[in-house]
Amino acid sequence: xxxxxxxxxxxxxxxxxxxxxxxxxxxxxxxxxxxxxxxxxxxxxxxxxxxxxxxxxxxxxxxxxxxxxxxxxxxxxxxxxxxxxxxxxxxxxxxxxxxxxxxxxxxxxxxxxxxxxxxxxxxxxxxxxxxxxxxxxxxxxxxxxxxxxxxxxxxxxxxxxxxxxxxxxxxxxxxxxxxxxxxxxxxxxxxxxxxxxxxxxxxxxxxxxxxxxxxxxxxxxxxxxxxxxxxxxxxxxxxxxxxxxxxxxxxxxxxxxxxxxxxxxxxxxxxxxxxxxxxxxxxxxxxxxxxxxxxxxxxxxxxxxxxxxxxxxxxxxxxxxxxxxxxxxxxxxxxxxxxxxxxxxx
Amino acid sequence: xxxxxxxxxxxxxxxxxxxxxxxxxxxxxxxxxxxxxxxxxxxxxxxxxxxxxxxxxxxxxxxxxxxxxxxxxxxxxxxxxxxxxxxxxxxxxxxxxxxxxxxxxxxxxxxxxxxxxxxxxxxxxxxxxxxxxxxxxxxxxxxxxxxxxxxxxxxxxxxxxxxxxxxxxxxxxxxxxxxxxxxxxxxxxxxxxxxxxxxxxxxxxxxxxxxxxxxxxxxxxxxxxxxxxxxxxxxxxxxxxxxxxxxxxxxxxxxxxxxxxxxxxxxxxxxxxx
Numbered sequence: 001x002x003x004x005x006x007x008x009x010x011x012x013x014x015x016x017x018x019x020x021x022x023x024x025x026x027x028x029x030x031x032x033x034x035x036x037x038x039x040x041x042x043x044x045x046x047x048x049x050x051x052x053x054x055x056x057x058x059x060x061x062x063x064x065x066x067x068x069x070x071x072x073x074x075x076x077x078x079x080x081x082x083x084x085x086x087x088x089x090x091x092x093x094x095x096x097x098x099x100x101x102x103x104x105x106x107x108x109x110x111x112x113x114x115x116x117x118x119x120x121x122x123x124x125x126x127x128x129x130x131x132x133x134x135x136x137x138x139x140x141x142x143x144x145x146x147x148x149x150x151x152x153x154x155x156x157x158x159x160x161x162x163x164x165x166x167x168x169x170x171x172x173x174x175x176x177x178x179x180x181x182x183x184x185x186x187x188x189x190x191x192x193x194x195x196x197x198x199x200x201x202x203x204x205x206x207x208x209x210x211x212x213x214x215x216x217x218x219x220x221x222x223x224x225x226x227x228x229x230x231x232x233x234x235x236x237x238x239x240x241x242x243x244x245x246x247x248x249x250x251x252x253x254x255x256x257x258x259x260x261x262x263x264x265x266x267x268x269x270x271x272x273x274x275x276x277x278x279x280x281x282x283x284x285x286x287x288x289x290x291x292x293x294x295x296x297x298x299x300x301x302x303x304x305x306x307x308x309x310x311x312x313x314x315x316x317x318x319x320x321x322x323x324x325x326x327x328x329x330x331x332x333x334x335x336x337x338x339x340x341x342x343x344x345x346x
Numbered sequence: 347x348x349x350x351x352x353x354x355x356x357x358x359x360x361x362x363x364x365x366x367x368x369x370x371x372x373x374x375x376x377x378x379x380x381x382x383x384x385x386x387x388x389x390x391x392x393x394x395x396x397x398x399x400x401x402x403x404x405x406x407x408x409x410x411x412x413x414x415x416x417x418x419x420x421x422x423x424x425x426x427x428x429x430x431x432x433x434x435x436x437x438x439x440x441x442x443x444x445x446x447x448x449x450x451x452x453x454x455x456x457x458x459x460x461x462x463x464x465x466x467x468x469x470x471x472x473x474x475x476x477x478x479x480x481x482x483x484x485x486x487x488x489x490x491x492x493x494x495x496x497x498x499x500x501x502x503x504x505x506x507x508x509x510x511x512x513x514x515x516x517x518x519x520x521x522x523x524x525x526x527x528x529x530x531x532x533x534x535x536x537x538x539x540x541x542x543x544x545x546x547x548x549x550x551x552x553x554x555x556x557x558x559x560x561x562x563x564x565x566x567x568x569x570x571x572x573x574x575x576x577x578x579x580x581x582x583x584x585x586x587x588x589x590x591x592x593x594x595x596x597x598x599x600x601x602x603x604x605x606x607x608x609x610x611x612x613x614x615x616x617x618x619x620x
Binding site: 053075 | 515521529536
């Protein structure tokens with residue numbers, strides 16, 4: 001069932017051209033839907049419209065099948081976690097968590113019970129009487145999470161909740177969030193520009209660019225079956241190598257006639273080692289190594305070929321010498337894109 | 347090591363000089379209030395009194411209706427503070443958070459009222475109050491200061507510094523606009539509120555001009571008017587009695603400062619919670 005539905009949503013600020021035009025999106029109940037895209041793609045705007053903090057210029061927004069235009073943010077049964085935590089600085093942790101419950105006139109005994117429960121769940125038990133200024137970034141974000149969870153909302157809206165944290169903490173809280181999602185049985189809508197976060201957090205990923213949806217799919221679909229060059233480039237680290245098909249054709253490599261671009265993932269290519277000619281189901285590209293990066297469990301090579309510069313990720317920790325090497329890619333790992341940058345299925 | 351000591355000594359000395367500059371007039375006032383009339387005119391002056399003349403204070407109370415004027419001062423000051431809270435906070439909140447038709451025009455209009463000197467409007471104001479038969483009432487002393495453009499401006503700036511997300515979080519926490527203003531925004535703005543209240547308190551408490559213009563009888567006059575009347579008494583000026591009156595006048599201000607110190611420092615070093 002669809003928990004949230006956007007129908008022909010358009011959003012424009014003042015008299016500027018719209019940031020989002022005629023957007024249609026369905027978010028199914030119980031999913032963890034990640035809105036992913038570069039900054040300025042409209043992902044936060046979508047989230048804020050769902051929360052009711054931003055009014056849609058045109059179109060309909062439905063929650064549980066009901067049009068919510070004109071419904072106050074507080075009455076939409078959603079909770080939101082902000083990037084900068086947005087805690088009330090003059091209230092202590094407990095008061096921060098309690099504020100929403102008080103406004104809902106939930107009796108004191110019930111409030112106490114819920115706060116104790118949640119504080120334990122997010123590991124804030126001993127900090128309840130502290131002020132936000134006395135907490136670290138990670139602890140503050142936990143308070144923000146607790147403040148959202150305690151209201152038992154049907155939908156959690158998260159606006160880049162991890163981007164103010166340092167890398168180590170980010171990984172830790174990301175895992176906590178996944179656990180939380182499994183525990184709470186609610187719908188998560190999660191905004192991020194970080195594709196790793198999106199892949200790990202999402203059951204569905206909505207990839208956006210300039211206010212338009214480029215692709216919707218599960219993480220394996222988005223990674224394995226990119227529908228266009230944008231998706232191919234955005235997902236994966238480093239991103240997919242995109243080479244000009246013209247150049248490859250000229251080198252007598254088998255490329256479908258209508259293809260304009262050819263892509264392959266750096267981790268699907270193998271470099272060096274096999275001096276032999278490519279096997280039947282492989283293509284070989286010659287190139288010189290421009291740079292090597294030892295990343296611990298893998299080595300990243302930047303390779304200059306006649307077809308352009310590309311990356312190769314190798315799990316063979318024997319570092320190759322600079323110089324000319326051959327790169328082998330299986331035919332099945334090659335992606336072809338047409339003139340409109342859409343993927344061609346061959 | 348040696349340089350460090352020198353630097354610290356220099357800093358201490360500079361501090362001492364500053365303290366002296368601020369403290370000396372105050373000390374002189376208290377000292378004079380405890381002298382006899384003869385001692386006040388002595389040359390060279392005494393910097394200490396061995397037999398303080400406490401009777402100067404009772405003299406103040408004999409010459410002017412001190413307690414009735416003190417009561418008037420308190421009523422007018424509290425009246426103005428309450429009125430300003432009721433007008434300034436909602437106005438500042440509205441200017442800070444809402445874009446409504448004419449909002450910037452109205453805000454500009456509010457600011458221009460700061461540029462009109464009191465001396466220019468006291469005559470029309472006097473005439474207006476006198477036509478309404480309001481001369482010699484508390485209302486005539488309170489109403490001209492019932493709002494303050496400066497306070498609205500300061501509060502608006504403070505409210506504007508609060509990140510939007512905090513207000514949005516409160517809206518998602520089922521708080522209405524009034525609750526957001528009172529429970530979320532005002533506590534954050536507390537240092538500014540305290541500082542503004544103190545500034546208003548001092549200005550009102552010490553105000554001489556308006557009470558003089560808008561009153562003709564001692565029954566509603568405030569302390570500054572009364573204290574000034576001290577030196578008009580009996581031809582000559584009794585500096586000792588005058589200073590005793592001044593000491594009585596500033597005591598409440600000192601007490602207020604003492605309690606508000608911390609908040610004032612905070613107001614000028616506001617650090618948002620990021």
